[in-house]
Amino acid sequence: MKAAGRLLFLGLLTLIAEAQTFEVAESSIASEQKAMAEGRVTSKALVQAYLNRIEAFDHHGPRLNALLTINPNALKEAEALDRERAAKGPRGPLHGIPVIVKDNYGTTDMPTTAGSIALVGFIPSTEAFQVKKLREAGAVIIGKSNLHELASGITTISSAGGQTLNPYDPSRNPGGSSGGTGAAIAASFAAAGMGTDTCGSIRIPSSQNNLVGLRPTKGLSSISGIVPLSITQDVAGPLARSVEDLAAILDATIGEDPADPATHLQPGQTRPKFAAALREGSLKGARIGILEPLFGDSSDDQDVLRLVRGAVDEMKKQGAVTVPVPVPELNGALAGTSVIDFEFTEDFRNYLALSPNPPVHSLQEIIDQGLFHASLEAGYRRRLASKGRDSDDYRKALDKRAALAAMILKAMDDQQLDALVYPTLKRKPARIGDPQNGSNCQLSPSTGFPAVTMPAGFTADGLPIGVELFGRPFDDAKLVSYAYDYELSNNHRRAPERTPALGDHTAPPLLSWRSEAAATGAKGRIAVKFSFDPATSELSYALAANGFTGGEILSAALHRVSRNGAGPVILPLSNQAFESISGTEMLSNSDRAKLFTGDLYLQVLTRSQRNGGIRIPLTPDAR
Numbered sequence: 001m002k003a004a005g006r007l008l009f010l011g012l013l014t015l016i017a018e019a020q021t022f023e024v025a026e027s028s029i030a031s032e033q034k035a036m037a038e039g040r041v042t043s044k045a046l047v048q049a050y051l052n053r054i055e056a057f058d059h060h061g062p063r064l065n066a067l068l069t070i071n072p073n074a075l076k077e078a079e080a081l082d083r084e085r086a087a088k089g090p091r092g093p094l095h096g097i098p099v100i101v102k103d104n105y106g107t108t109d110m111p112t113t114a115g116s117i118a119l120v121g122f123i124p125s126t127e128a129f130q131v132k133k134l135r136e137a138g139a140v141i142i143g144k145s146n147l148h149e150l151a152s153g154i155t156t157i158s159s160a161g162g163q164t165l166n167p168y169d170p171s172r173n174p175g176g177s178s179g180g181t182g183a184a185i186a187a188s189f190a191a192a193g194m195g196t197d198t199c200g201s202i203r204i205p206s207s208q209n210n211l212v213g214l215r216p217t218k219g220l221s222s223i224s225g226i227v228p229l230s231i232t233q234d235v236a237g238p239l240a241r242s243v244e245d246l247a248a249i250l251d252a253t254i255g256e257d258p259a260d261p262a263t264h265l266q267p268g269q270t271r272p273k274f275a276a277a278l279r280e281g282s283l284k285g286a287r288i289g290i291l292e293p294l295f296g297d298s299s300d301d302q303d304v305l306r307l308v309r310g311a312v313d314e315m316k317k318q319g320a321v322t323v324p325v326p327v328p329e330l331n332g333a334l335a336g337t338s339v340i341d342f343e344f345t346e347d348f349r350n351y352l353a354l355s356p357n358p359p360v361h362s363l364q365e366i367i368d369q370g371l372f373h374a375s376l377e378a379g380y381r382r383r384l385a386s387k388g389r390d391s392d393d394y395r396k397a398l399d400k401r402a403a404l405a406a407m408i409l410k411a412m413d414d415q416q417l418d419a420l421v422y423p424t425l426k427r428k429p430a431r432i433g434d435p436q437n438g439s440n441c442q443l444s445p446s447t448g449f450p451a452v453t454m455p456a457g458f459t460a461d462g463l464p465i466g467v468e469l470f471g472r473p474f475d476d477a478k479l480v481s482y483a484y485d486y487e488l489s490n491n492h493r494r495a496p497e498r499t500p501a502l503g504d505h506t507a508p509p510l511l512s513w514r515s516e517a518a519a520t521g522a523k524g525r526i527a528v529k530f531s532f533d534p535a536t537s538e539l540s541y542a543l544a545a546n547g548f549t550g551g552e553i554l555s556a557a558l559h560r561v562s563r564n565g566a567g568p569v570i571l572p573l574s575n576q577a578f579e580s581i582s583g584t585e586m587l588s589n590s591d592r593a594k595l596f597t598g599d600l601y602l603q604v605l606t607r608s609q610r611n612g613g614i615r616i617p618l619t620p621d622a623r
Contacts, residue, residue: 023503062165099190105128145178145183173430176436186241192245198233233339284320295309311456311457419478449470461588601618
């Protein structure tokens with residue numbers, strides 16, 4: 001085939017592929033790669049499908065506010081990768097795959113704000129090592145995600161981007177500091193995403209967004225080019241919807257980096273190959289220690305703890321041997337091991353100095369100019385007042401970290417344990433504006449040992465909960481393989497109902513239906529039109545009353561079915577006579593579920609029919 005004819009043929013294939021629909025919601029990296037290999041979709045079409053979802057659910061619908069920046073060149077980059085695939089074949093498993101990176105990863109083609117209004121528009125002089133690795137692997141960085149400002153918290157609020165919402169319940173926070181990445185990947189805004197973890201910031205958003213996330217062994221992957229919080233504790237890595245996806249990103253991004261001394265391995269140490277390590281049945285015979293001090297005993301913890309203990313039971317069914325590990329001195333040993341307050345001011349200043357003309361030069365400048373979110377002021381001032389690395393308290397913290405690592409290794413050795421298990425958080429996701437309590441984040445960063453979070457299930461009100469496995473240094477692939485075997489045994493991964501598949505639509509279609517009922521022994525009738533927006537959980541209604549005498553109607557309300565059929569009011573619609581009323585109300589997570597099981601109804605009370613009234617079930621025609 002001549003060159004011109006071959007190009008025309010390839011162009012026709014591309015048009016055909018792009019005309020076919022590939023559903024990206026909940027799709028895996030492997031399925032996207034297979035579809036591209038078979039010509040059923042292109043990277044450009046994948047990017048556009050994800051951009052459609054971002055428009056539908058981040059900018060509209062539930063307005064998750066997960067992303068700070070969209071890559072303006074994403075479609076062009078994907079198109080170039082499609083041409084490269086046609087000419088040379090794929091580079092590897094990530095060729096043409098759309099990913100999102102947290103906005104503290106340095107990028108030279110997009111701003112890097114770390115969530116701070118002080119850094120809006122800032123383009124660093126060098127890219128983060130892991131960004132380079134992703135690009136070399138052929139990934140398309142579709143955008144950069146919001147984070148808790150300067151990675152300094154666990155609820156994802158920032159002066160540059162505001163509050164990110166949890167896609168499972170927008171009244172709740174998405175975890176942090178990588179909560180923008182967590183919300184985005186849960187809502188299928190990309191195939192996978194990158195976060196950082198200084199004390200839980202990969203694992204907490206993974207827990208609260210029904211994802212898997214690994215905090216790797218310190219030094220397994222590089223943190224160079226990432227806005228630092230604490231060089232001693234900072235690590236960086238992926239959050240994903242499946243363990244296979246997690247492994248694919250890890251294989252592409254780990255490696256030695258001359259700019260990060262922690263990545264220079266000691267003699268005898270090797271970096272794992274994650275995808276090759278995934279093995280069904282890997283939990284069989286594994287000895288898992290139940291780290292009792294991190295389970296908690298507060299009444300507020302019990303919903304979460306039931307799910308986490310249930311996850312431990314699932315591991316046992318897969319053949320794991322579980323052993324109680326009391327370690328009564330653990331909480332005392334953990335206290336005072338964080339070095340964030342000692343390191344941040346210096347590390348941040350040194351990072352800014354790497355660029356020739358940064359918009360600010362220090363934390364002091366940010367505070368002096370008021371360029372920070374009000375919720376972070378106390379923490380910033382505390383860190384600014386720290387004596388830093390040149391203090392006895394800092395040296396004591398380093399000594400405590402070494403003692404903690406030795407204590408944990410001894411506890412694992414004494415009982416020949418392969419891993420420890422505990423809740424990622426003892427509390428479910430907090431409401432927006434409330435503090436997030438119950439974190440178990442500190443053990444992994446204070447030892448430098450790896451920990452993987454994976455879904456444990458959902459609370460009764462539909463909130464995701466995570467369970468964490470902690471391992472020895474450089475046992476990362478073993479932990480990920482355990483997570484893989486655990487994942488095969490359950491169906492805990494569940495997409496958020498507010499961000500459904502779009503198909504050929506640019507927004508989720510409304511569910512609309514009509515119902516009608518007559519008053520017993522009377523001429524009056526109630527006709528009602530309902531519509532439900534699955535992205536926002538908004539129920540709209542328009543009621544028309546016909547044939548009733550003046551003042552006959554007393555009220556109208558939505559009710560929830562209970563055991564005897566009749567149930568309580570969940571939304572009052574009118575407490576007086578009407579000929580027509582309309583409005584929109586938002587359903588809670590639990591009432592949203594009951595809408596689809598037929599357990600909600602409209603009741604109109606009249607003077608002649610106060611007992612029972614006119615009852616109209618809410619039964620959507622489409623599910």
